[in-house]
């Protein structure tokens with residue numbers, strides 16, 4: 001196990017006109033490889049803000065954030081983009097596949113952006129696609145795949161650069177029960193493969209797949225349930 005990401009008194013404020021919203025209070029915690037963590041909490045509680053800090057999509061306005069050994073605070077926007085591409089996999093509710101690209105091309109895309117040759121990108125993408133049992137769908141455009149198949153391709157894309165940190169924002173929210181189960185089993189399997197997997201969700205049924213559950217409420221995290229429904 002290693003530390004894939006870490007927050008040290010890291011928080012985020014948004015200033016809009018006269019008022020300041022504290023989206024995330026100063027927070028200290030770490031995420032290790034080999035673990036899948038659920039982030040649960042009501043809408044507006046700060047879940048996406050926490051995930052965005054870990055994903056190096058935004059800078060903290062307080063404290064520090066590390067991804068692996070790299071302190072995010074010290075990087076330029078351009079360096080952040082590189083860090084994300086190389087070290088972090090993202091999986092979203094809406095799958096976020098590129099509509100004009102087929103399944104294979106979607107999985108290859110992050111490698112092509114890194115300057116890997118088409119031949120090598122294809123070889124590595126096919127290996128993952130085979131592992132996920134999707135080889136008969138490689139030429140399908142996203143709109144010709146089911147929700148569950150699109151999410152499987154999106155997960156393959158998030159893994160193609162072999163990141164240690166996988167961040168998922170409501171990955172099962174658009175899926176039926178059976179596909180949601182399959183996606184959670186895949187994500188849980190990924191954590192066993194020496195990755196830190198962090199999943200934002202409203203769905204309390206997913207708790208059984210998690211090694212750790214973090215409750216977020218009004219910008220504060222806690223590891224003990226605050227609401228009975230969780």
Ligand SMILES: Nc1ncnc2c1ncn2[C@@H]1O[C@H](COP(=O)(O)OP(=O)(O)O)[C@@H](O)[C@H]1O
Nearest residue numbers: 014021022023042043044045046047048049050
């Ligand atoms: N870009 C932004 N500008 C201003 N306020 C924001 C912004 N992003 C989030 N917020 C505010 O921060 C709080 C936490 O939001 P968010 O992290 O998106 O919550 P959640 O994902 O749990 O629904 C909310 O009050 C939200 O309105």
Ligand SMILES: [Mg+2]
Nearest residue numbers: 044047048049
């Ligand atoms: Mg959110």
